[in-house]
Amino acid sequence: MTVTTVKCLVWDLDDTLWQGILLEDGEVELTEEIRKVVLALDARGILQSVASKNDHEPAWAKLEELGLAEYFVLPQIGWGTKSESVRTIAERLKFALPTIAFVDDRPAERAEVAFHLPEVRCYPAEQAAALADLPEFNPAVVTTDARRRRTMYQAGFRRDAERAGSAAPDAEFLRSLELVMRIGRATGEDISRVEELTLRTSQMNATGVHYPDERLRELLADPGHEVLVTSMSDRFGPHGAVGVLLVERLARRWHIKLLATSCRVVSFGAGSTILDWLIGQAAAAGVHLTAAFRPTERNRMMEIAYRFAGFEEQPCACCSDAPDGERAAADGVQLLHLLPGPRPGSPTVRLEAPDLTAPAG
Secondary structure: OOOOOOOEEEEOOOOOOOOHHHHHOOOOOOOOOHHHHHHHHHHOOOOEEEEEEHHHHHHHHHHHHHHOOHHHHOOOOEEOOOHHHHHHHHHHHHHHHHEEEEEEEHHHHHHHHHHHHHEEEEEHHHHHHHHHOHHHOOOOOHHHHHOOOOHHHHHHHHHHHHHHHHOOHHHEEEHOOOOOEEEEEEHHHHHHHHHHHHHHHHOOOOOOOOOHHHHHHHOOOOEEEEEEEEEEEEEEEEEEEEEEEEEEEEOEEEEEEEEEHHHHHHHOOOHHHHHHHHHHHHHOOOOEEEEEEOOOOOOOOHHHOOOOOEEEEOOHHHOOOOOOOOOOHHHHHHEEOOOOOOOOOOOEEEEEEOOOOOOOO
């Protein structure tokens, strides 16, 4: 049975992260075992946050004094319910509830979270020192992007705050970010990042298909396929790997078998920029462009990106050239065809990408 990896662990503070009750004892103690857990999870790319019933200023000051404040994103320190704090963290991170974990010393608090958010995994404080040993806190592969995930999210929050406070039109603000998108042919070293993207991305995954490491390496060695990875950066720092594109190269057409982008870059039009680039490449190669798409409740934004780029569902009699006999109707997958028409382009992103009409390498 596959264990769902935790993406974010939410800590209670009093008698959980530290020993003692801050407002009653004044001084609290952080054990070395708990510090090691925080550092270990952070190094694995698991985000951490706080849901604590405390006054915010003294609690945050204590976290800073202990040298742990930088490891917690979106801390919820106040007097609301723990379930609302956990829900707020999950929604702002755009993480599904089954990928959230919560640790607290009080059974009543764990029960309150479990009642309102039954998909969240709850742990007693007595188990906190051993959390890093549990399988759900041990991703199979820790990529370069995973190790810097927290800092990328923190840069994203600063980016969002500046955007919210900017009076400039949205396009003008995006141009001010100095966005750069890099699309490149994946290498063997990139495969773990590509696999991680197909696992983590559901809202912006065109088919919902997960390609395991072994299959990706087979496709990487197949001249009939292109495996491409997309990264982004701006003046706040790198976004890391934010997209994966799998294209089957047939005699008369190119077929997009998978397009997945991180939900963190939806507002920057990442999916549309990738599609616009690929449309230009297909036109230069003189081939028709099709795409596989399986509509779900979660990937509506990806459907909009395809429609906006000019893809529509069409009869697939012309697509008998697929060597593996793939058909759009299988498992609810639609076959989208690129129709002629103007392309919107993306004036806010500087693009660095390969020429797919030229031989690889």
